[in-house]
Amino acid sequence: MNRRILQVGPLKPSLAATLIERYDALVLPEDDTRAAFLAEHGPSIGAVVTTGRTGVTAELMAQLPSLGAIVNFGVGYDAIDVETAVERGVLVSNTPDVLxxxxxxxxxxxxxxxxxxxxxxxxxxxxxxxxxxxxxxxxxxxxxxxxxxxxxxxxxxxxxxxxxxxxxxxxxxxxxxxxxxxxxxxxxxxxxxxxxxxxxxxxxxxxxxxxxxxxxxxxxxxxxxxxxxxxxxxxxxxxxxxxxxxxxxxxxxxxxxxxxxxxxxxxxxxxxxxxxLPHLASGTVETRAAMEQLTLDNLDRWLADGTVLTPVPEAASRGATQAR
Incomplete structure (x- = not known):
């Protein structure tokens, strides 16, 4: 499987830095270079790391033909087209419990x-x-x-x-x-x-x-x-x-x-x-650190054996490994 990691949307700065330093991740551009970037790198992307606010659309998934996992920083995932992901055999994880x-x-x-x-x-x-x-x-x-x-x-x-x-x-x-x-x-x-x-x-x-x-x-x-x-x-x-x-x-x-x-x-x-309030319910130092760690744990599990620790319910129903 392709193992290249793509960051989609803004992330917690320490998480974004870890993705680049540890995984040599790419960052999806938000400007007019996006189409050229996807044409060049899209076929090599195996996993996306994103948030529930940014998500991954069906249109973006179509430009990532080797996509195997969407690793979501957050418990909410309504911005991710989970139905399309499941149809394409793409695992989707989130970060429940810790928040x-x-x-x-x-x-x-x-x-x-x-x-x-x-x-x-x-x-x-x-x-x-x-x-x-x-x-x-x-x-x-x-x-x-x-x-x-x-x-x-x-x-x-x-x-x-x-x-x-x-x-x-x-x-x-x-x-x-x-x-x-x-x-x-x-x-x-x-x-x-x-x-x-x-x-x-x-x-x-x-x-x-x-x-x-x-x-x-x-x-x-x-x-x-x-x-x-x-x-x-x-x-x-x-x-x-x-x-x-x-x-x-x-x-x-x-x-x-x-x-x-x-x-x-x-x-x-x-x-x-x-x-x-400005959407801050999970916004504590302790919780965001735990969310970051679980995001990385999900990514590491997918890289190791093609499963995730905390799949969202729709993904779990198609046989993903639920380990927590």
């Missing part, structure tokens, strides 16, 4: 911040409003709130465990009911939202979950409900979300992801009941 705790921590932090208004209260103090306006308005408690989790995978489970410590009853919706789960199963996202004070999105992205949380679901959440999204922006009908926030159709939102990152609807910038 679960930090993403779950961020979900809890967003929930506390959104309901208690911590970021807004910080701005209140910094503006000098406390001496002039008096005490900050009352906010909402988190403990004991009904929490609905959309997507009870690794991250969803970790979020549920954390909310349990706050005395929160937890329900969930996934594509299928999780055997022996201690949490209440809801038959649909709308049913989940209707019985929740806090709706947390922890499902995967991609075409299968596009606008899974639509206007109907948001309206079911209602004017006393809060939305927390650490999944993917594509999961939510963002236009409907903005409208309902402006109209008071839902109580507030804590968002780490958006439809057209890094662009964020300007209407949200002035709302104190909305907390906006």
């Amino acid at each position: 679960t705790d930090c993403v779950a921590d961020t979900a809890i932090g967003l929930a506390i911040d959104t309901l208690r208004g911590l970021s807004a209260a910080d701005r209140f103090v910094r503006r000098g409003d406390w001496p002039r306006a008096g005490n900050y308005p009352l906010t909402r408690r988190v403990s004991g709130k009904r929490v609905g989790i959309l997507g009870l995978g690794r991250i969803g489970q970790a979020i549920a465990t954390r909310f349990e410590a706050f005395g929160c009853p937890v329900s969930y919706h996934s594509r299928r009911e999780v055997p022996e789960s201690p949490y209440t199963y809801a038959a649909s996202p709308a049913e989940l939202a209707a019985d929740a004070d806090i709706l947390v999105l922890a499902t995967s992205g991609g075409s299968g979950t596009q606008h899974l949380v639509d206007r109907k679901v948001l309206e079911a959440l209602g004017p006393e409900g809060y939305l927390i999204n650490i999944a993917r922006g594509s999961v939510v009908d963002q236009d409907a979300l903005v409208e309902l926030l402006l109209e008071g159709g839902i109580a507030g939102a804590g968002l780490d992801v958006y439809t057209d990152e890094p662009e964020i609807p300007h209407e949200l910038m002035t709302l104190d009941n909305v907390v906006l």
Whole structure:
């Protein structure tokens, strides 16, 4: 098999440096030299290293006829055309587990911040409003709130465990009911939202979950409900979300992801009941180091025996080796 490595899109600087120094990797140009580069080097590329934000399209795969693996830095892989990869016999790996705790921590932090208004209260103090306006308005408690989790995978489970410590009853919706789960199963996202004070999105992205949380679901959440999204922006009908926030159709939102990152609807910038983060849920020193190591481990495994340690589910179903 061809063993040449290609970096597609920006990567963590230390990972990009390792790919060049240890593997003599090439970097796909982003300018008008790209076509000539692919014509010269495309046939020799055996593996691509990319991220869930950049991904690999079917068009690019067609220009890499010897491609055997797409090694993804990140747990999300909706920017990768996995269906085409599987059809072509290309393995796709990601970096699950190692970022679960930090993403779950961020979900809890967003929930506390959104309901208690911590970021807004910080701005209140910094503006000098406390001496002039008096005490900050009352906010909402988190403990004991009904929490609905959309997507009870690794991250969803970790979020549920954390909310349990706050005395929160937890329900969930996934594509299928999780055997022996201690949490209440809801038959649909709308049913989940209707019985929740806090709706947390922890499902995967991609075409299968596009606008899974639509206007109907948001309206079911209602004017006393809060939305927390650490999944993917594509999961939510963002236009409907903005409208309902402006109209008071839902109580507030804590968002780490958006439809057209890094662009964020300007209407949200002035709302104190909305907390906006720059897609940083896994952005800790510890987690990014672990993600980098697992990316390299997947690449090394593919170079050694043509398998990967952590294939994405679609790739695993066609016989890839799952070692973690």
